[in-house]
Amino acid sequence: MLLVKVIVGVYYMINGNVYILIGGRIMSWLWMSGGIFPESGNALLS
Structure with a gap:
């Protein structure tokens, strides 16, 4: 999922x-709470 993050x-x-x-x-708020790039935040993108 690195490509998605990039x-x-x-x-x-x-x-x-x-x-x-x-x-x-x-x-x-999402950025500071780690909701975009960390693996645990991938659910927010789907």
Whole structure:
């Protein structure tokens, strides 16, 4: 699932400004709580 993590990481870097305006608080919470990249957080992407 490393490829998925890389794609998601690049996607959020490219579209960072959009997510800051729309869901910055939610995304920040998910990011800080380890909900995106760790293996235990893959369920949030599916």
